[in-house]
Amino acid sequence: MTSHIELKSEIEKIISDKRLSTTQILKAITVFLQQDAEKYTWVGFYHMNNTNQTLHLGQYTGKETDHTVIPYGKGICGQVAVSGATYIAEDVTAESNYIACSMDVRSEIVVPIYYNEKLVAQLDVDSKRINAFDEADRKMLEEVCEIIGNKLGAEMRFDDLKD
Numbered sequence: 001m002t003s004h005i006e007l008k009s010e011i012e013k014i015i016s017d018k019r020l021s022t023t024q025i026l027k028a029i030t031v032f033l034q035q036d037a038e039k040y041t042w043v044g045f046y047h048m049n050n051t052n053q054t055l056h057l058g059q060y061t062g063k064e065t066d067h068t069v070i071p072y073g074k075g076i077c078g079q080v081a082v083s084g085a086t087y088i089a090e091d092v093t094a095e096s097n098y099i100a101c102s103m104d105v106r107s108e109i110v111v112p113i114y115y116n117e118k119l120v121a122q123l124d125v126d127s128k129r130i131n132a133f134d135e136a137d138r139k140m141l142e143e144v145c146e147i148i149g150n151k152l153g154a155e156m157r158f159d160d161l162k163d
């Protein structure tokens, strides 16, 4: 498994690749994180649409999902849209407000992405392992999302996203 520092430096490398558009960079990040598919089974970005109060699925790696639009407040992602704080579901079957994307998923982490202190998107990671995400994962993914938000956040709201 790639160390925390190597992982951050790899993400920074992807973000500064001038040949890639913002959406290509985000896709490359999901591909990179999902390499450890046993743990990071599904990795994707949801983008905030404050006009409609909905989250929109953008770039992802893993199985196709029907949940391409999620209202604020619904499911783990919708709860993070409202709270603005990272949420770890150790066992998704114990969650009362959860949207199942695939029956294989056992645990999930959703990390908010900020730009200029405004919530613009989220990184959603699903695992087929129960209780897959610990404090080290939270710290690493929060740092990764901070880098992503600072560098790309201006273009990450649903309305601002361009190909």
Ligand code: SME
Pocket (backbone or CB within 6 Å): 042, 044, 065, 067, 070, 074, 075, 076, 077, 078, 097, 098, 099, 100, 101, 108, 124, 126
């Ligand atoms: N499980 C999420 C929905 C997104 S899928 O996992 C891709 C939720 O409860 O918001």
